[in-house]
């Protein structure tokens with residue numbers, strides 16, 4: 001497996017800026033970026049760096065990153081976390097603090113996450129907490145983390161009672177998204193990333209949604225131009241939403257389309273059973289069903305959404321948790337207010353509405369979406 005693209009792709013790099021005043025930062029997108037010293041140099045001010053990765057990604061890209069950092073003459077230490085959503089918790093977070101304290105990391109130590117959204121969310125939270133805040137750089141290596149989780153400063157860990165319930169808003173110094181890394185991703189993880197791309201297009205950009213409908217085959221086959229396009233467009237959209245509402249006072253919640261149902265699936269089955277992106281894919285199908293039931297969305301639009309989610313090899317039938325359990329889990333969603341669940345409904349491609357919903361309609365959606373046996377699509 002290779003972590004880079006042919007020579008003629010190596011120099012092409014796109015930069016999207018997240019405009020947040022004094023917390024503004026660049027997202028660099030291209031192939032071969034993990035090895036480019038000059039992208040890291042401006043963001044590392046202190047004498048030391050701590051790379052936080054996991055047992056899967058470290059062996060694939062850790063050496064490339066360490067070699068890129070060498071010319072900067074910094075002390076570099078690495079912490080290797082166990083892999084998986086089931087480890088996105090206090091115990092694993094504490095391993096990062098153990099290393100930082102053992103290595104006498106100071107306030108100017110820069111943390112670098114090398115991995116997917118699980119590593120990035122945990123390392124970002126560690127950066128927000130260690131000595132009340134140290135700088136960090138995100139090097140996302142999954143499609144999901146390149147198009148979504150590394151951008152926007154949401155960091156955190158799971159609690160057994162709710163997904164991403166403990167965390168902080170804390171922005172990185174830079175995001176360095178190497179699309180070459182996507183060539184070693186397992187198929188299922190690629191599909192999970194495509195779910196967040198479909199989400200971003202569905203809520204904000206009808207033309208982008210139509211582009212995905214027409215190019216889903218190229219994405220499934222990891223065509224480099226298709227991947228670069230979706231990372232760029234998704235980051236542009238997310239950057240503009242985050243710039244308008246950094247701490248989710250309102251508009252940013254639309255990025256949670258599909259997540260109210262999806263988080264319930266993840267927590268209800270036990271973290272790691274379904275991938276986050278798989279749960280979001282199925283959650284969008286459920287949210288679209290609810291949108292139709294409440295008279296907000298045309299059924300033909302719902303069908304188009306289901307077709308593209310299926311074409312991305314994502315599940316469209318929800319697991320059976322029991323309706324009461326679904327409703328209980330959705331009540332601990334961060335958008336819930338005084339126990340009322342808030343849903344992101346689709347009204348047209350590119351347009352959403354954030355609203356409560358009658359219990360009966362929610363239960364009808366659950367009845368229509370849930371089966372006791374769910375089979376993963378063939379990859």
Ligand code: NAD
Pocket residue numbers: 054056057060083084085088115116117118119121141142143144145148149150151152153154155164181182183184185186189192276277
């Ligand atoms: P992940 O981090 O678990 O990565 C998926 C798997 O792919 C892991 O096994 C990982 O080790 C492996 N992997 C990573 N890069 C690889 C590569 N290049 N080649 C081979 N294997 C590789 O999962 P994810 O989908 O990246 O992230 C999901 C997490 O992101 C969830 O916890 C979710 O809550 C979070 N998230 C956060 C935000 C946010 O705004 N902060 C947004 C969306 C999702």
Ligand code: GLY
Pocket residue numbers: 148151152154252253255256
């Ligand atoms: N993934 C949702 C957000 O960043 O707000």
